[in-house]
Amino acid sequence: MKNIINNKIRILFKCFLIPVMVGLLVQSCEKDDLEIRQNFPFEVSVMPVPKEIAKDAYVEIRITILPEGNFLDTKYYLRYFQFEGTGKLQYYNTQPYFPNDTYPLYEKEFRLYYTSASEVSQSFAVWISDSFGNEKKIEFQFNNKKGNG
Numbered sequence: 001m002k003n004i005i006n007n008k009i010r011i012l013f014k015c016f017l018i019p020v021m022v023g024l025l026v027q028s029c030e031k032d033d034l035e036i037r038q039n040f041p042f043e044v045s046v047m048p049v050p051k052e053i054a055k056d057a058y059v060e061i062r063i064t065i066l067p068e069g070n071f072l073d074t075k076y077y078l079r080y081f082q083f084e085g086t087g088k089l090q091y092y093n094t095q096p097y098f099p100n101d102t103y104p105l106y107e108k109e110f111r112l113y114y115t116s117a118s119e120v121s122q123s124f125a126v127w128i129s130d131s132f133g134n135e136k137k138i139e140f141q142f143n144n145k146k147g148n149g
Contacts, residue, residue, distance in 0.1 A: 039132040040069035046138055052145035053122070058115040059142065065108040065128060075131040076105040085122030085142075089114050102129075119144050 047062035065076055079102045080089050088096035090113050097103060105128070116122060122142045129135040 039134070040067045040074070041134050042067040042128075042130065042136065044128055044136045044138060049140065049142075051141075051143060053114075053116045053142040054145040055116050055119050057145070058113050061112040061114060061126075061140070063110055063112065063126075063128070063138070065105075067108075067130075073131075076108070077102050077129050077131075078105050078126060079103065079129075080124055080126045082122070082124040084124075085116070085118040085120050087114055087116045087118065087122055087124070089124065089126070114140070114142075116142065 043066045045064040045066055049059050049061055053059055067074065078091075078097075079100060080097055081099045082089075090096040091103070091105075092111060092113070096115075112126070114124070121144055124140055126138045126140070127135055128138070
């Protein structure tokens with residue numbers, strides 16, 4: 001009698017339970033139900049910078065991009081525009097950026113260098129965006145510092 005009950009349980013398991021479990025597994029793995037997140041908003045951290053700059057002097061700007069998640073194929077870009085005064089902004093020792101042009105960023109932690117070319121106050125903004133359209137604006141303003149000290 002015990003063998004008959006065990007055989008019936010095995011038959012029930014094979015005929016009903018296994019197909020139901022396989023069906024649930026297949027249904028949960030369908031493309032529409034599977035969500036792979038690629039788009040992660042980000043914040044930007046900027047180390048403090050001086051409030052004044054003399055003509056021909058430069059300021060180092062340390063920036064870190066802090067995404068909420070990690071998708072390896074996310075690309076980051078930078079563009080800037082100078083509102084007041086004149087100067088040049090560049091990434092390490094590369095050629096200076098042109099205003100409103102977009103440049104790729106290869107690291108999430110990097111340094112920009114702003115060199116003053118005027119004797120008046122200067123202001124500019126840097127926009128950092130990603131390949132999903134997320135964007136952050138960082139504004140900088142420097143008063144003129146008289147002399148080289």
